[in-house]
Amino acid sequence: MITTATLTRARLLLQAVKADNARWYCDKPGCDGLPHEGFPHHHARASQHPPTGAWTEWLLMTGRGWGKTRTAAELVRDWAKNPGTQIAVVAKKESLVRSICFEHKTSGLLHVIPKSDQARFNASGGSGRFFLQLKNGSTIYGFGAEVPDNLRGFAFDKAWFDEFAAWNKQTAQEVYDMMWYDLRESPSPQMVISTTPKPLKHVRDLVSKPGVVITRGHTKDNLPNLSAIALEKLERDYGKTRLGRQELAGELIESIEGALWDVTMFQDPVFRPxxxxxxxxxxxxxxxxxxxxxxxxxxxxxxxxxxxxxxxxxxxxxxxxxxxxxxxxxxxxxxxxxxxxxxxxxxxxxxxxxxxxxxxxxxxxxxxxxxxxxxxxxxxxxxxxxxxxxxxxxxxxxxxxxxxxxxxxxxxxxxxxxxxxxxxxxxxxxxxxxxxxxxxxxxxxxxxxxxxxxxxxxxx
Missing domain, CATH: 3.30.420.240 (Nucleotidyltransferase; domain 5)
Structure with a gap:
């Protein structure tokens, strides 16, 4: 006869197995993220571990498909384990915060944070009304980067900026500055910025800023989790082009001194109607x-x-x-x-x-x-x-x-x-x-x- 106690033990065992399979960081030096003893599932590559020592800004400037979103989401998950932590997640638009940063089926916060830790997800939208609350009192808020003033009045401990180079170049720097006002009371303020680079001023300024820890990487670094056929086609068609160097290699293509045209001219959406x-x-x-x-x-x-x-x-x-x-x-x-x-x-x-x-x-x-x-x-x-x-x-x-x-x-x-x-x-x-x-x-x-x-x- 199956008793209530038996069901409870089975449920706890299942939760333990799920938690074990959800582990992201391993201690193997130079790990490639593939399954190995103690980690029978895909997990973080060595380059996806957060910086060691004291740091305030971590820039993941890599090719598309490298694993930036998952890397940042796992860091947010780690931050949120500390009870009562207040975290901001900002993407180009609020709709993208929801669909990519929160709801993505493999990399979103709702996927990487165990269901057993989640208390409430409010997706009604609007400034301050879009959030994921955890049972330990930590809360993760989602914002679009369209209106910098939407960040006024908040106090956060940590922040994640997703696809920073894709933000409106007219407001990106203001949103960045506003966030640091929101982090003013944090005892250990930290920000992770995940983006495929574009040669825009706010990106170049961040790259040249002292103290920013930069992780660079190529799309092919994450080959085991990508379509080999698609990656082969992308490499064949774009691998040796400027577009490929930017989108696949994660290279920040700088302007050449003396050239009459600047790459920033091509970044305005109205340039390609x-x-x-x-x-x-x-x-x-x-x-x-x-x-x-x-x-x-x-x-x-x-x-x-x-x-x-x-x-x-x-x-x-x-x-x-x-x-x-x-x-x-x-x-x-x-x-x-x-x-x-x-x-x-x-x-x-x-x-x-x-x-x-x-x-x-x-x-x-x-x-x-x-x-x-x-x-x-x-x-x-x-x-x-x-x-x-x-x-x-x-x-x-x-x-x-x-x-x-x-x-x-x-x-x-x-x-x-x-x-x-x-x-x-x-x-x-x-x-x-x-x-x-x-x-x-x-x-x-x-x-x-x-x-x-x-x-x-x-x-x-």
Whole structure:
């Protein structure tokens, strides 16, 4: 006969087994987090252990999927074991605090903190009304980073900032500062910041701040818990790109001194719109290679557009431009002009803009042979690349040029933009040059077709 005492012992045994399986930290030096004697389940890698000694800020700046969320959640769980501890968790939006930091099925606080320790979870939302209360009196509050003043009036002992680099760059620093006011009464204030890096001021300032303990890591460090197929594809497609260095390797890509474009220009959400207004003109800019053999410069093509100047369309009341496509490759003159004609017809371009330096005056003839009826315009460079790129860079600084499509679509172009300085011996940035020709034609030159020499622009 099963008695109440038997059921109680069974329940306690089950709870003990669950608690044992929930253990996160082990003492094995350099542990890879895989099951071993005493830990028959996946657990913390050595790099996921909190810093030793006295510390106040721990920055987990790693690639996506490294295990940042689980690492921070386990630290919060550890903090909360001390009765009465008050902890703040802040993410970009309150909805993300709930779905990622609290409710994620493997890494959220509701998963890592044993149910037996939880007293009440209030998910009604609103400043101070979103929290997880534990039976020992510790409380974990959730906030969105949209409104810094929502943190006023609180007193916390510890804090977790999730995906700090994804926060609104206009308010991120203010939220950070506000939190330290909230930690003012804590006998041992500590903050863990988990993020995949972006080269934004509030991230750079944190990285350079004395006393911040930084853990860096690559997505592949957590391979046993990730899809090998997905990771292989990501490595193949993005591993050697700037995007891959940031999103997979967790590298903070800094701007290059002397470059006309800064990576921060690409971080504003309006830089990559999901929709476009009506367009009044579209051109295909071509930077042709002198030779088509392997190892020679590539021929580059950029499709750019100018939006209609409709009243109230843009806050600055100026025309805005859109980069629609940017590609490069090794082409024979005939194939290059066929590609230019193909792009012109695909996007409905009014003309193809051809740089005719280095003997390229024959290209319009080839274009008319392979793409009859496609309008063209010849331009001759009369400044070096940097000189003619500067006015176009100003358009970007004004926020008037947008890239229509994801970052991966323009990875090669944007990489050239943020790395080209014009130094002696520097490789010719073909995509950058084709983009400059296209935007110069749309915004900085008289509109027209035929054999036109732009006197402001000079040889390569």
């Amino acid at each position: 999901d929709t476009m207004p009506p367009l009044e003109d579209i051109v295909v800019g071509v930077d042709p290679a002198v030779r088509s053999s392997e190892g020679a410069d590539m021929t580059a093509f950029t499709v750019a557009a100018r939006a209609e100047d409709a009243p109230g369309m843009f806050p600055d009341h100026l025309n805005h431009g859109y980069i629609l496509e940017a590609i490069q490759g090794h082409y024979t003159p005939r194939d290059a002009m066929a590609k230019a004609g193909e792009l012109a017809r695909k996007y409905g371009a009014s003309r193809v803009v051809l740089e005719a330096n280095n003997g390229g005056e024959y290209l319009p003839t080839v274009l008319q042979m392979v793409a009859p009826g496609v309008p063209w315009k010849i331009v001759h460079a009369q400044q070096d690349k940097r000189g003619r790129a500067m006015p176009v860079a100003t358009l970007y600084e004004q926020g008037r040029i947008h890239h229509y499509g994801g970052a991966e679509k323009f990875e090669d172009l944007e990489s050239q933009m943020v790395t080209y300085t014009g130094a002696a011996g520097e490789k010719s940035p073909d995509l950058l040059d084709s983009m400059v020709w296209a935007l110069t034609e749309l915004f900085l030159s008289p509109v027209g077709h035929g054999d036109v020499i732009d006197q402001r622009i000079h040889a390569r």
